[in-house]
């Protein structure tokens with residue numbers, strides 16, 4: 001089946017024009033498809049859901065529809081456009097389900113492409129960074145009151161850092177590709193971070209911080225922007241919307257947006273936290289959510305930055321040791337470069353800890 005055939009299985013009108021594959025995203029395969037209807041351009045995002053990662057695509061899509069419906073109600077209440085501020089999944093013609101299964105058993109979905117919008121893979125402009133923070137904060141706010149028990153757990157233990165360490169230590173022990181010898185110093189560093197990086201999960205387990213609905217993948221390229229006004233629009237990539245700690249969303253966003261370099265940059269001397277970027281994101285994000293946060297929860301935000309950075313380093317290194325089975329890689333050693341980068345970033349977070357905490361004090 002071609003992408004054109006896939007599109008025709010969904011309830012989208014008009015005539016197919018073209019398709020380009022988008023290379024961002026480490027998990028799903030994503031295509032930008034152009035249609036024309038009544039002389040007007042209609043663009044769509046078509047995605048093949050990675051079944052190895054998302055083992056129950058039907059439940060995943062049911063959950064995404066619940067989340068987008070809920071957000072849509074609140075977007076209306078805020079007087080914003082539902083076509084621009086929330087994703088919409090199209091239904092298949094055959095059974096009115098928000099996915100289509102092809103002849104190989106692969107699951108496909110189609111979202112509306114938000115007209116005249118762009119995403120940023122990297123941002124240096126502090127105003128845009130603040131707006132990314134606002135967008136994720138607003139998303140969180142639009143989900144306030146959502147019943148977490150209705151959510152499908154798309155990836156169990158996704159941000160359960162202790163569980164990530166268990167998988168890591170197992171990979172090290174089994175050493176299926178004989179790569180452990182090469183990464184002994186990285187393993188030692190990650191084990192050194194373990195106790196501190198497992199604290200957030202402990203706080204969740206004992207109820208010291210509340211379980212919220214979180215996005216869990218708050219990279220800046222998961223926010224769409226209006227191409228003309230540069231205002232933040234909908235939050236994208238809802239595959240990992242699950243119950244979690246607010247520190248996950250804050251931490252994951254910072255580790256990506258406030259890194260002085262991109263997350264797979266191999267020049268480790270260049271890796272570090274840009275405090276101005278940290279400040280801009282914190283201002284935007286906390287401006288939207290700080291009134292909802294509990295006192296102790298507020299104290300875990302910077303710990304969230306450290307935790308998410310270490311956790312991703314653990315995941316990248318685990319995947320490297322296991323033979324690059326999970327993340328898409330573009331060259332041999334890609335996962336190792338990513339892991340080294342995140343380790344260097346975590347070290348810099350520790351070094352700048354007091355400065356970062358001081359920044360947070362301004363906004364909480």
Ligand code: GN1
Nearest residue numbers: 024025026027028053217237240312
């Ligand atoms: C994956 O595919 P993408 O870029 O949305 C991963 C995130 C990582 C990220 C690192 C489902 O996200 O957890 O932070 O790569 N998503 C999943 O770039 O594992």
Ligand code: MG
Nearest residue numbers: 027217237239
């Ligand atoms: Mg993602």
